[in-house]
Amino acid sequence: MLEKQNWKSKLAHSFKNIKDLYLYLGWPLSDNINDVASKYPIFIPLSLATKIKEEGPEGILAKEFLPSHLESDRDFNSFGLIDPIGDKSYLKAPQLIHRYYSRALFTPTSICPVHCRYCFRKNELSATEDIFQNDFEKTLQYLKDHAEISEVIFTGGDPLTLSNEKIEFYLNSFEKIKSIKHIRFHTRYPIILPERIDTGFIEMMSRFSEIFKTMSIAIHSNHLNEFDESNSNVIKLLATTNVQLLGQTVLIRGINDSENALIELFEKFIELKIRPYYLHHPDRVHGAMHFYLPIARGRLIYQGLRQKLPGWAIPQYVIDIPEGHGKTPAYNPEDYQYSGKLISKDGRIVDLKEPDLFV
Ligand code: SF4
Structure with a gap:
């Protein structure tokens, strides 16, 4: 207590x-x-x-x-978007974004342990937004009707804002739907407020890792300076469970846009048994465009990581194509220069010009 x-x-x-x-x-x-x-x-x-x-x-x-x-x-932000990844067009049931075939994002809270200034939901982190409106029976019905969804990804906001009891209620409900085999949490709590990872939470994660095929926690961190003894110890404790720890990082101008900063970070991840999973190219967020950097620069930094780190220590470098086209690899092996086109998740060629200000 x-x-x-x-x-x-x-x-x-x-x-x-x-x-x-x-x-x-x-x-x-x-x-x-x-x-x-x-x-x-x-x-x-x-x-x-x-x-x-x-x-x-x-x-x-x-x-x-x-x-x-x-x-x-004004100059920077004229290129920013309010809903940069187009989530709203995939809101298929209350608090459920179904964009990718076998995975659905579940958004049970709009509250985070911190407001990151570069956040992709910077303009939408309010409980009144459509994606946070709750009607759980309808959410469950959609999941039952869509057996292709095998993974539910708790996001938000930050889902660890919920009490252990509430998380347990959701997990018990999802467990009853046989097609749901994998559960993932995306969170910044282990880094920002490690006290949240209390005994009850660790026990609950351990228990459900025996029930679902995989339980994963994707820990959001962008720089080595975010770590200290207290959050490192909590992550070490999480690593003693059967829960898979993944690392997700946003590539951010002025924060970690160098090979060295990212190598130091991913080495820390590895030390704490976090598998580097995603390196996100920054989204075009209204109010956060000063964090943006050109894709060609991101590719050169990523190439440096490929040279200096073993394959298992390198996350996928991805970009969310605006207007709901979804995540796609941002690293193009043909050329570091960016052609202005990307291949979307469904195989279409999508035009995405970079603003002159950033090239
Ligand atoms: S924790 Fe995630 S959702 Fe919350 S403000 Fe930071 S980036 Fe945004």
């Missing part, structure tokens, strides 16, 4: 007010940053704010989690 109160109370006492945060950091707050935060609010647990403070205003963590005046830059 103590553990439970601990992470919930830490979450509840996160910084949500920009003035309080800057007072704590002891850094000057400009009118511009104040304005940006009124459009794109902050959400930062105290433990993370402490790490941001220690690293300083030019640190990696400050860039990932503090507002920037570039979020309201």
